[in-house]
Structures are given as structure tokens and as C-alpha cells.
Amino acid sequence: MERIIGIDLGTTNSCVALVEGGVPVVLTNQGGYKTTPSVVAVSDSGKRLVGHIAKRQSVTNAANTVYAAKRLIGRRWGSPPVRTMIETMPYTIVEGPNNDPRIQLRDRVYSIPELSSIILQEMRLVAEEYTGDSIQQAVITVPAYFNDSQRQATKAAGEIAGLDVLRIINEPTAAALAYGYGREVEKTVAVYDLGGGTFDISILSISDGVFEVLATAGDTFLGGEDFDGRIIMDWLVLDFAREHQIDLRRDRMALQRLRDAAEKAKCELSSSNETEINLPFIISTGGSEALHLQKTLSRQKLEELTVDLVERTTKICRQAVEEAGETIDEVLLVGGMTRMPLVQQKVRECFGLEPLRGVHPEEVVALGAAIQGAALFNEGSSALLLDVTPHSLGIMVHGGIVSVVIPQNTTVPTSKSHIFTTVKDNQTSVKILVMQGDSDLAAENEMMGEFILTGLRAANAGEVEIEVTFDINADGIVAVSAKDLETGQEQAITVTASAGLTPEEIESMIRENQDHLVSRRSDEAVENLKLQAQRTLMELERLFPQVRSLLDESEFGQDAIRKANGVIDRAKLAIAAENVDELKSVHEALNRTHNMFKGVVQKIG
Amino acid sequence: MSELDYSVLGAWEDHPKRNFETDATAVDIDTRAAFVLTRIDGNSSVADLCIVTGLGERDTLVHLKRLVELKLVFLEESQGKRRPINVRERHKSAAPIPEIDAPDYNGSSETDAAWLAQFEGLGSVPGRRRRGSGKNRFGGLKFDQDLLREADFLTVEFKKEVIFLHAYIGQIDNFEFLNIEPTDDRKRIRKAYFEFSRRFHPDTVFRRDVGPYEDKISAVFKHGTDAYELMNSNAAFRERYLAAVQVRNHLMDEDVANRRVTQQKSRLGRLRKQSTARKDALRARLQKNTAVRSSASRDKQVGSRLDKAKQFYDEGMAYFENESYTSATNSLRLAASYDPKNGEYGAALALSEERMKASKAEAQWKRGYIQESLGHISEALQAYLEAADVLPKPDYCSHIAHLLLKYDQDLHKAEELALKAVKGDPRNIEFKLILGRIYQQAKLTKKAVSVFEQVLELDSRHAEAKQALRKLK
Structure with a gap:
């Protein structure tokens, strides 16, 4: 049977799950954690680091440590979120060849899907370690409000990681799947998902294992990172500058320490009323003198700093509830940020309901993704997801206005047609600009593609009728066709925005990644041998004084000790050099010596 | 229509009389009003008129009102008390079309088709029977056996269902498509749609090679979703749509009833022929016996x-x-x-x-x-x-021809009778019109043109004839 993993690729943390014997389970990584930080770094020696290891070294290697890459995925260079990121992030963001942002780590420039693929790869390894088997297929979640190019970029990341991405599903939807799976519920559920980087609200109707998305809304640039930002920028940095006339933001290492401290403080304030931020030697004043940062942050102050952010989310919630037009029976909280008491309080006020407890906000999304993966291949499965398109799709018409063909929140798969007409006399060709977004103005929407329909009959404006058909299949692939109703001329495109990566680039990244995987796997073999050798070495050294006292008298004994010393020296060298072949032979020699030592101790001692 | 309050109908006890001073042929009235006009003999009350026209109380009164307005008919006060009528009750028993509370539905079956056409997806329905159960569950659709052999992991029943729904997209109404009743509430509709999705969502055959069924399943699901969204989102639309479906169903039932009438008629004809044949044989035998007996006694008597x-x-x-x-x-x-x-x-x-x-x-x-x-x-x-x-009086023949035409039965017989009527009274415009309509219905354009031209010869301003000619040409 195929094993399909569900991956919650988060802004700050990622999580992987799979369905085993009908029960979805979250898998723990080597460190015993259920979530892995979405952090990628390149060390001094040029090694790729992922997860906890990468996060731990971030203070000393801030410029080469990438976190929150998800906030850049599928975005265009020059867009406001990218500009904000350039200002606030300690790593270097550069312009890529396809008008996309890329990140410079040491001597190499990485595309965003590539960085995401490193995290996905890590999650895949967690699952492979758990099952002891190779994993090929995955369902990956994205924020509901992600647009087509962000989804395509995420899918590309999965492909680079060597995964067959069965489906990209929305995080809140996945959470609802995990909530409703295997239960006989018939309810309308609101999923409030405030994660590290994005906010989503989805309203679903659940009945007999069918999940219908009624409405979804959100903000792709509103999350825990912004809460941290408020603590850092509006409070720590500002106060420090007032006191010492020093801008801490200029020092990357200081900024990284502030960031970690702010996140830690924010988390602590979910359970206590006050916390201390203590950062000694935060910066030096040029001379030998160093400055320290020591402040106390109260929950009240934090709420004061961030209340407008929370209120932004509840405003979007009200919009979505209106769109759904249903009474909400249950509110589900998803994402680490929903642990914050102020968030819970505002949600309670907004819906007039006590939010549901008993679901783990950081794991529920991955569980849902795994459920969807299993459901797709399981005949007569107990879960069916009726997903919707999160943004309106349309074409740009005269005057820079978008004419919507498929409105937001339409259940997919779907196809819809509209008839358009020419606006100029004797116009014989027409350019179809495919737009995605929810603004009436084309300039404020995302352009997904364009094509030209020619061979129209020369006629007065408004006489030629052109039928434009949009089709979205179950996998979310958008195809657009335009047809001159009179002459039957037809043109069509399939929209494949791969977000800044050409197919060739993806292809080469997949190959490179496979190479990397091989070297990573051999690294692991070396590591294992090293560990074993070290263990045997320690054992030998423990036995050594005893053996020496027993054998020292005879010539034979002295010879044996000399030989043993030689083996130990060689082993130490081999361990330092990390040479596989050498380690293997040394390992055997060590074992022999070890056996001999043990024999001597047992026989004589 | 709304001006005609039923409470005032009881007062219409008067006798309608034709006003022969007005030239009726020059007035713009429809065929139904004209039919009412021909039924007015000056001796029956309005209540009687409602019965003899066979149009039902409501329609007859509408047409009568129009005729009075046009001064083609006047009402004579009744002499003495006639039997009281209870309009409401009779209306109940004789209503030809179910009451429909739809905004712009005007109740005449002539406009039904046009009215229905507004509703995409209902199609032109008379002629197709409603889907039944058992053998009739696919409305008599013939299945391509080769197609049914494809994708063998799907059940034949499911494949048939997909083929059926796909073939009738745009013809089956939304209620039938989603397997819901018009009376179902939103909750029920959603449940039905969920069941529908469980069967026809493309994810149910995710990455499996279902060959020609892939597109069909997808199209069926898309249409079902559109239907669900229409039925579930807009209450006003749903009401209008429901009304349209009721009219459609009524037309279908009428269609079925008409077929039954035709069948019954041919059976009756057969029986009658048999019995006449038997009677003839009997009569012949009797005559032979009588002839033998009478010849024997003729001389004596x-x-x-x-x-x-x-x-x-x-x-x-x-x-x-x-x-x-x-x-x-x-x-x-x-x-x-x-x-x-x-x-x-x-x-x-x-x-x-x-x-x-x-x-x-x-x-x-x-x-x-x-x-x-x-x-x-x-x-x-x-x-x-x-x-x-x-x-064979001309007006008898003409009326029969009219009925035959109206209920779309034996056009040959209708033609024969209409011809007889025209022959009997060549100057009667009504007779010629009926003949013309028959030819029009039978698509005998030349003959129809000639008949309508004859009408115009008799009355050069006749509106219907003019219009018909324009259409034919």
C-alpha cells in the first residue's frame, strides 16, 4: 500500500503526519519533537543545516540562517511584502532572474522553493525513519489565502524534494478534516488559523464525512512574526534607542537575539502575567564598554502593542461569516498564536462561542493533510473534501477593470463562461489577460497569464462576441480558453505559474537535491561509524590501566599494549578525518583489541 | 388577471349576447377569445358559458371580459332567478392547470413553453417522460455496451448513472439531477448534494484510469455543483424555478394524458368497427330470412x-x-x-x-x-x-377540426372535416382559418398559404391571416 504523508509546511514550524491503520498520527523527529523549526542555514564549512540544529546556531550565523521563507514564496520582487522582508530580515534577499526574490547564503543564491524543499526533505526523512520505508507521495498544506503562484511554488518545492505532491490543500480545511474525521458530526465549523506568518479563516459545513468549504478569507502577511516585530520594533529597539542613542537593528546578531527573546517572551506571556527579557552584552559601544538589555514585559503591555493586529483578524472573520451565511456551531483554533489569551478572548467575542479545546493547534493541520492523502487513494473513503477557489478569477477588460468569471469561494472543479466583446472598430485580435484577486482594479490583482486571440472579423465595436471559459480541475489547475462565437477561432492556455522557476530549473534542482540526499545519507553512515568507534575507544581506555597492570611484566604483554596503542592512535586519526573506509577498517581493529582486552581481564583478573 | 377577484364572479349571472353591429373580424383578439365568442348564443348565462367553452371558469371569464371591453359582446340582464352558482367550488374541480404562484407566469399553456425557456436547464420538455424507477430509471436511454465495458472497476450501475446524467445535462431539472424534492429545505438539499458529491466528485476516481468517464464525471459534478449553488443560494430564484418545474411537469402529464386519450380512442374505434361488423352480419341474415318468408306469402297478401x-x-x-x-x-x-x-x-x-x-x-x-x-x-x-x-353541418365539422388540431391528434381527419366545413360555407372566415392552421401545423405550407390568402380575399385586414402568411413566407 502506498504511504502518503501530510506535511504542514509552516512559517516557523513544520509538522509531518501519516495515517496508520485508519488512525492519523504525528511523527516525531530525531530530537523527539513533533514539530521541526522551518529554518535552513548554511554553516561555516558549507554544510546545509535544517530544523533545530539550524535554529540553535542562528545567533552566531544570523546572516546565513533563513527562517520564515514561506513569507516570500511565490511572491514577486518589488512587491510590498518582499520589501518589508528585505528591511527586517538578517539574511540577504536578492533579485532572481525571473523577477522573484532569492536568498544569498554564503557563496550561493537559493530560490525560495529550493529552501522550502530542504525543509520538506527533512520532513520526508522524519517519516522515512518512522516507517523504515521510502516515501514518495505527499499532501502539503498552504494558507487558504495563498494565490495560485504561491501554491504552484509550494508544489515545486515538493517536487524538488523528490515528492509527488498529490494535492495542495488549505491549512484551515486540513484542520477541519482532522476535527471531523471519523466522527459523526453535522456542524458548521469556523476554523481560525493564526500561524507564524499568515492568518486564515475558513467556514466549513461538515456532514457524514463530507467537508464543504463555505467561505474562506485571510491575510497572507499577518502572523506571529508580526507580533514579535511589535515587541522588537515598537518596544525594545525604540526604548533602547531612547536610552542609548543606538539602533540595535543595525547589528544583525543583536537583531537575531532580540528576535529569539521576543518570541520566547511572547510564548511565556500566554501562561504568565510577566516575563523578563535579559540580553547581556547586546552590543558594544565602539570602545571596550558593552551594553546590556534587561526589561520586564507584562501581558498587558504585549496586548497593548498587538491589539490592533488581533482586531484585524476578527474583522476578516466577520466578513467570512457573512459570506458563508450560516450559523456557526463550533470555532476551531489553529496555529501557535491562538495560545495567546487576547486572541482567544477576541475570538470568543467575535463568534459568541467558546473556542473548541482538545485539538493541538500545531499538529492538527498535518493530521488533516495526512487524512486527505489517505482519502484520495482509499476507495469508499470516509472523507471527501469539497474545496473552493480562494480568489476570484477573471480577465482584464477595457479600462483596467477586472471582469470576474469564477467568483471567490466557488467549489472546484468548476467551469464557467462569460461572453465579452470588442471595444474598437475593426479590431481583429484581442489580448486575454487572466487575473486572480479580489480587487476590481486589474493593477491590484495578480496576473496569472496572457494570450492573444486573433482572426476576429473586422466589425464595429461591440459586434464580435468572444466567449471566455475558465476551467479549474480538481487539482486546482486553471485552464482558460477564448472563442470567437462567429468564426469559431479558439485559443487556450493552461496557467502554470511556477513562481519564478522555469521547468528546467526545477529539473536541475531535483537532480542536485538527489545528489545532496546521497551525500547526506553517506554522512549519516560516517556518523554512525564514528559513534561506534568512539564508544569502543572509550571502553578500551576504561580497560587500559587494568590490562596494562596485568600484562606489563611479560614481553608479549608489552608488545600487545604497543599494538593496542597503535590501533587507538589510528582510530583517533580516522575519526578526525571522517574517512569511511579508514573508519571501517579501524572499527574492526578496535573490536579485535576490545575482545582481546576483555579476554585478558576475564582470564587473569 | 389579478383584477378578476373571484368574489365578484358570483354576480355574473347575466346573459352575454353578440353585438352584431361591431365588425368582429377587425378586432385584435386571440383564438381562445374568438372561440369564446363563437360559443355565445344569447341564451345561456355566463355560468353556462363557462361550462360550454371547456376552458375553465377563470380563462373563460378573462376572455369574456376582454370581449366586453372590445364591445363585441354585451351583457343582458338575466330574466328571473336562475340557479345560483358557486364559482369557487366549480373552479376547484375544473381547473385545467395547477395554481402557480410565480411572478410572471400568466397561466395559459400557450405561453408555458416560452416561459419555461427562460430557465436554462429545463429544456423543451414535452415529449420526454419523467424519470421513473426500476426499468424506467434511465428514461429509456440506450447504453453503448462498449462504453459500459470500460473502467471495469466501476460498477455498471454507476457508469450508467454517469452516462445518463451526462447525456441529459441541460434537460433534467436541478431537483431531479440532485435527487431532491421541490419541497426540501436547505438542509435537505445540502445533504443530497453531499451524497451526490460522494458519488460524482472527481476525487472518488483520483488518479485512476477511468478513460472516457473522467470527463463525464467531471462534467456531471460541475453541473451538479452549479445546480446546488442555484438551489441553495437564491431563494427567489428557487421559487421561480420550482414554479417552472411544476408547469413543466404539468405539461408532461398532459402529454402523457394526451397519449392515453389517443390510445383509448383507437381502441374504441376498433371496438366500434367490430360491433358494426357483427351487427351488419346479423342484419344481413335477418334480411335473408325475411325475404324468403315474404316472397312465400306475397301473392296472398x-x-x-x-x-x-x-x-x-x-x-x-x-x-x-x-x-x-x-x-x-x-x-x-x-x-x-x-x-x-x-x-x-x-x-x-x-x-x-x-x-x-x-x-x-x-x-x-x-x-x-x-x-x-x-x-x-x-x-x-x-x-x-x-x-x-x-x-355533416359545416360548423360541426369545423369545431371538430379545431379540437383535433388543438389536441394534436389526427391531422388528416381534421383536414377532411375542415375541408367539409369550408365546402359547406365557403364564405365563413373562421372555417378557413381553422383549415389554414391545420395546414400550418401539418407543414403543408403551400396549401396553408393559399387558404390564408383566401381569408384575406374575404377580409383584407384580418390580423391572424396576415401574421400567419408573413411567418409562412
Whole structure:
């Protein structure tokens, strides 16, 4: 049977799950954690680091440590979120060849899907370690409000990681799947998902294992990172500058320490009323003198700093509830940020309901993704997801206005047609600009593609009728066709925005990644041998004084000790050099010596 | 329509009379109003008129009101009290079309089709039966066996369902497509849609090679989703759509009923033929026996024959005076047979026979009227045809032709009768119009054109004829 993993690729943390014997389970990584930080770094020696290891070294290697890459995925260079990121992030963001942002780590420039693929790869390894088997297929979640190019970029990341991405599903939807799976519920559920980087609200109707998305809304640039930002920028940095006339933001290492401290403080304030931020030697004043940062942050102050952010989310919630037009029976909280008491309080006020407890906000999304993966291949499965398109799709018409063909929140798969007409006399060709977004103005929407329909009959404006058909299949692939109703001329495109990566680039990244995987796997073999050798070495050294006292008298004994010393020296060298072949032979020699030592101790001692 | 409050109907006890000073042919009225006009004889009350037109109370009154407005008809105050009528009750029993509370539905079945056409997806439905259960669950659709053999991991039943729904997208109404009842509430509709999704969502065959079914399943699901969204989101639309479906269903039922009438009629005809054949055989045998017997005794009775003839003649004439034409004819026939040379007897017999036919025909015609007003069109036609058989009066023939045309039955017969009517009264415009409509219906354009041209010769301003000609040309 195929094993399909569900991956919650988060802004700050990622999580992987799979369905085993009908029960979805979250898998723990080597460190015993259920979530892995979405952090990628390149060390001094040029090694790729992922997860906890990468996060731990971030203070000393801030410029080469990438976190929150998800906030850049599928975005265009020059867009406001990218500009904000350039200002606030300690790593270097550069312009890529396809008008996309890329990140410079040491001597190499990485595309965003590539960085995401490193995290996905890590999650895949967690699952492979758990099952002891190779994993090929995955369902990956994205924020509901992600647009087509962000989804395509995420899918590309999965492909680079060597995964067959069965489906990209929305995080809140996945959470609802995990909530409703295997239960006989018939309810309308609101999923409030405030994660590290994005906010989503989805309203679903659940009945007999069918999940219908009624409405979804959100903000792709509103999350825990912004809460941290408020603590850092509006409070720590500002106060420090007032006191010492020093801008801490200029020092990357200081900024990284502030960031970690702010996140830690924010988390602590979910359970206590006050916390201390203590950062000694935060910066030096040029001379030998160093400055320290020591402040106390109260929950009240934090709420004061961030209340407008929370209120932004509840405003979007009200919009979505209106769109759904249903009474909400249950509110589900998803994402680490929903642990914050102020968030819970505002949600309670907004819906007039006590939010549901008993679901783990950081794991529920991955569980849902795994459920969807299993459901797709399981005949007569107990879960069916009726997903919707999160943004309106349309074409740009005269005057820079978008004419919507498929409105937001339409259940997919779907196809819809509209008839358009020419606006100029004797116009014989027409350019179809495919737009995605929810603004009436084309300039404020995302352009997904364009094509030209020619061979129209020369006629007065408004006489030629052109039928434009949009089709979205179950996998979310958008195809657009335009047809001159009179002459039957037809043109069509399939929209494949791969977000800044050409197919060739993806292809080469997949190959490179496979190479990397091989070297990573051999690294692991070396590591294992090293560990074993070290263990045997320690054992030998423990036995050594005893053996020496027993054998020292005879010539034979002295010879044996000399030989043993030689083996130990060689082993130490081999361990330092990390040479596989050498380690293997040394390992055997060590074992022999070890056996001999043990024999001597047992026989004589 | 709304001005016609039923509470005032009870007061319409008066007698409508034709106003012959107005030129009726120059007035713009539709065929139904014209039919009402022909039914006005000046002797029956409005209530009676409602019965004899067979259009039902409501429509008859609408048309009558229009005729009064146009001053084609005036109402004469009734003399003395006639039986009181309870309009509401009669309306209930004779309503030809179910009451529909739809914004712009005006209740006449002529506009039904046009009205239905507004609703995409309902299609032009008369002719297709509603989907039944059991053998009829796919409405008699023939399946391509090769297609059914594809994708063998899907059940045949499911494949048939997909093929059926796909083939009838745009023809099956949304209620049927989603398997919901028009009375279902939003919750029920959602449940039905979820069930539908469980069967037809493309994810149910995710990455499996279902060949030609892939596109079909996807198209069926998309249409079902659109249907669900329409049914679930817009209450006003749903109401209108429901009304349209009811009209459609009514038309379908009517269609089925009409077929049944045709079947019944042909069966009755067969039976009648059989019984006439039996009677003829019996009569022939009797005649043979009588002839043998009478030839034996003829010579003996020559003397008494003349006396007997005289006796029967007197008897017959007495019946004749009393307007008892059947008895009179029988007696006079005997008289004529006893004394075939007497011309007086022969003439009296001929007169009596003619009177008998006329009264028989009239009786049959009346029977037909009653049946027609009750909505029993087949029985009415039966009676009318018998009346016309006995006495082929032009207006009889024309009315039968009109009925045959209206209920879309035997166009040949209708043509025959209409021709007879026109032959009987070549200057009657109404007769010619009916003939013209028959030809129009039968797609005999040349003949129809010639007939309508004849109408225009009689009345150059005739609106319907002009319009028909324009359409035909």
C-alpha cells in the first residue's frame, strides 16, 4: 500500500503526519519533537543545516540562517511584502532572474522553493525513519489565502524534494478534516488559523464525512512574526534607542537575539502575567564598554502593542461569516498564536462561542493533510473534501477593470463562461489577460497569464462576441480558453505559474537535491561509524590501566599494549578525518583489541 | 388577471349576447377569445358559458371580459332567478392547470413553453417522460455496451448513472439531477448534494484510469455543483424555478394524458368497427330470412298491402306531428315498403328521415358539449364525430377540426372535416382559418398559404391571416 504523508509546511514550524491503520498520527523527529523549526542555514564549512540544529546556531550565523521563507514564496520582487522582508530580515534577499526574490547564503543564491524543499526533505526523512520505508507521495498544506503562484511554488518545492505532491490543500480545511474525521458530526465549523506568518479563516459545513468549504478569507502577511516585530520594533529597539542613542537593528546578531527573546517572551506571556527579557552584552559601544538589555514585559503591555493586529483578524472573520451565511456551531483554533489569551478572548467575542479545546493547534493541520492523502487513494473513503477557489478569477477588460468569471469561494472543479466583446472598430485580435484577486482594479490583482486571440472579423465595436471559459480541475489547475462565437477561432492556455522557476530549473534542482540526499545519507553512515568507534575507544581506555597492570611484566604483554596503542592512535586519526573506509577498517581493529582486552581481564583478573 | 377577484364572479349571472353591429373580424383578439365568442348564443348565462367553452371558469371569464371591453359582446340582464352558482367550488374541480404562484407566469399553456425557456436547464420538455424507477430509471436511454465495458472497476450501475446524467445535462431539472424534492429545505438539499458529491466528485476516481468517464464525471459534478449553488443560494430564484418545474411537469402529464386519450380512442374505434361488423352480419341474415318468408306469402297478401300501407302512413304522420321523428320514420318506412309506388309516402319518409338525423345529431352534439366542458376530450370527440356522421353541418365539422388540431391528434381527419366545413360555407372566415392552421401545423405550407390568402380575399385586414402568411413566407 502506498504511504502518503501530510506535511504542514509552516512559517516557523513544520509538522509531518501519516495515517496508520485508519488512525492519523504525528511523527516525531530525531530530537523527539513533533514539530521541526522551518529554518535552513548554511554553516561555516558549507554544510546545509535544517530544523533545530539550524535554529540553535542562528545567533552566531544570523546572516546565513533563513527562517520564515514561506513569507516570500511565490511572491514577486518589488512587491510590498518582499520589501518589508528585505528591511527586517538578517539574511540577504536578492533579485532572481525571473523577477522573484532569492536568498544569498554564503557563496550561493537559493530560490525560495529550493529552501522550502530542504525543509520538506527533512520532513520526508522524519517519516522515512518512522516507517523504515521510502516515501514518495505527499499532501502539503498552504494558507487558504495563498494565490495560485504561491501554491504552484509550494508544489515545486515538493517536487524538488523528490515528492509527488498529490494535492495542495488549505491549512484551515486540513484542520477541519482532522476535527471531523471519523466522527459523526453535522456542524458548521469556523476554523481560525493564526500561524507564524499568515492568518486564515475558513467556514466549513461538515456532514457524514463530507467537508464543504463555505467561505474562506485571510491575510497572507499577518502572523506571529508580526507580533514579535511589535515587541522588537515598537518596544525594545525604540526604548533602547531612547536610552542609548543606538539602533540595535543595525547589528544583525543583536537583531537575531532580540528576535529569539521576543518570541520566547511572547510564548511565556500566554501562561504568565510577566516575563523578563535579559540580553547581556547586546552590543558594544565602539570602545571596550558593552551594553546590556534587561526589561520586564507584562501581558498587558504585549496586548497593548498587538491589539490592533488581533482586531484585524476578527474583522476578516466577520466578513467570512457573512459570506458563508450560516450559523456557526463550533470555532476551531489553529496555529501557535491562538495560545495567546487576547486572541482567544477576541475570538470568543467575535463568534459568541467558546473556542473548541482538545485539538493541538500545531499538529492538527498535518493530521488533516495526512487524512486527505489517505482519502484520495482509499476507495469508499470516509472523507471527501469539497474545496473552493480562494480568489476570484477573471480577465482584464477595457479600462483596467477586472471582469470576474469564477467568483471567490466557488467549489472546484468548476467551469464557467462569460461572453465579452470588442471595444474598437475593426479590431481583429484581442489580448486575454487572466487575473486572480479580489480587487476590481486589474493593477491590484495578480496576473496569472496572457494570450492573444486573433482572426476576429473586422466589425464595429461591440459586434464580435468572444466567449471566455475558465476551467479549474480538481487539482486546482486553471485552464482558460477564448472563442470567437462567429468564426469559431479558439485559443487556450493552461496557467502554470511556477513562481519564478522555469521547468528546467526545477529539473536541475531535483537532480542536485538527489545528489545532496546521497551525500547526506553517506554522512549519516560516517556518523554512525564514528559513534561506534568512539564508544569502543572509550571502553578500551576504561580497560587500559587494568590490562596494562596485568600484562606489563611479560614481553608479549608489552608488545600487545604497543599494538593496542597503535590501533587507538589510528582510530583517533580516522575519526578526525571522517574517512569511511579508514573508519571501517579501524572499527574492526578496535573490536579485535576490545575482545582481546576483555579476554585478558576475564582470564587473569 | 389579478383584477378578476373571484368574489365578484358570483354576480355574473347575466346573459352575454353578440353585438352584431361591431365588425368582429377587425378586432385584435386571440383564438381562445374568438372561440369564446363563437360559443355565445344569447341564451345561456355566463355560468353556462363557462361550462360550454371547456376552458375553465377563470380563462373563460378573462376572455369574456376582454370581449366586453372590445364591445363585441354585451351583457343582458338575466330574466328571473336562475340557479345560483358557486364559482369557487366549480373552479376547484375544473381547473385545467395547477395554481402557480410565480411572478410572471400568466397561466395559459400557450405561453408555458416560452416561459419555461427562460430557465436554462429545463429544456423543451414535452415529449420526454419523467424519470421513473426500476426499468424506467434511465428514461429509456440506450447504453453503448462498449462504453459500459470500460473502467471495469466501476460498477455498471454507476457508469450508467454517469452516462445518463451526462447525456441529459441541460434537460433534467436541478431537483431531479440532485435527487431532491421541490419541497426540501436547505438542509435537505445540502445533504443530497453531499451524497451526490460522494458519488460524482472527481476525487472518488483520483488518479485512476477511468478513460472516457473522467470527463463525464467531471462534467456531471460541475453541473451538479452549479445546480446546488442555484438551489441553495437564491431563494427567489428557487421559487421561480420550482414554479417552472411544476408547469413543466404539468405539461408532461398532459402529454402523457394526451397519449392515453389517443390510445383509448383507437381502441374504441376498433371496438366500434367490430360491433358494426357483427351487427351488419346479423342484419344481413335477418334480411335473408325475411325475404324468403315474404316472397312465400306475397301473392296472398297483395290486397291487404295497400290498406296496411295507409294505416302505417297515418300512424307515422301522427308521430311526425308530435316531433317523434324516430317512430315516425319507422312507421313511414313500413308504409313505403307496403306501397312503394305511392309518391306521397316516399316524400314523407324522406322528410321524416331528415328530421330524425337532425335531432339525433343535435342530441349527440349536446352530449359532446357536456363531455368537452368536463374536459373529457376523447368522449366529446366521439360524440361530435357521431353527430357529424349523421349530419355533416359545416360548423360541426369545423369545431371538430379545431379540437383535433388543438389536441394534436389526427391531422388528416381534421383536414377532411375542415375541408367539409369550408365546402359547406365557403364564405365563413373562421372555417378557413381553422383549415389554414391545420395546414400550418401539418407543414403543408403551400396549401396553408393559399387558404390564408383566401381569408384575406374575404377580409383584407384580418390580423391572424396576415401574421400567419408573413411567418409562412
